[in-house]
Amino acid sequence: MSNENVQEQTNLDAAAEAAEAVVESTENSLEAQLAAATADIEKARQDVLYAKAEAENNRRRSLEEVDKARKFAVEKFAIELLAVKDSLEMALADQTGEVEALKNGVELTLRQLTAAFEKSQLTEINPMGDKLDPHKHQAISMVPSDAEANTVVQVMQKGYELAGRVIRPAMVMVAAAK
Secondary structure (H helix, E strand, C coil): CCHHHHHHHHHHHHHHHHHHHHHHHHHHHHHHHHHHHHHHHHHHHHHHHHHHHHHHHHHHHHHHHHHHHHHHCCHHHHHHHHHHHHHHHHHHHCCCCCHHHHHHHHHHHHHHHHHHHHHCCEEEECCCCCECCCCCEEEEEEECCCCCCCEEEEEEECEEEECCEEEECEEEEEECCC
């Protein structure tokens, strides 16, 4: 072999080794990138599983809280009514026969009940003299009257609103058109 051929062969060998080193370096770099990407994907998968579990726990806790709120929503109102019940029982247990004392006791009991209603935002609808409002009143009949047509002239049964929402409309009689 000539010197030139040896030199050329040496250059080819060096170039092959350099190319092989580049390929090996690229393979190592790609393997490192793949390992990093796999680790990132696994971390993301764990984060998604954690987020799903957390969302499920929040949903379950919310349902439990709503259930408790529904179950115990009337607790304050019930506590207020216990005093009214106690007063009524004391009135029934009274053996004195004094009508005036019984009347005073019933009036006090009614005030207790009214106070309990107010604390619970349960308000009375007593529309005497008002115009008929079909959202708050239920007209039972029309009667001849000097009042303007569709004006409430008699309240048969009071209505009630709970926090602004009608839970029982007032049953009324209204003035008929002349």
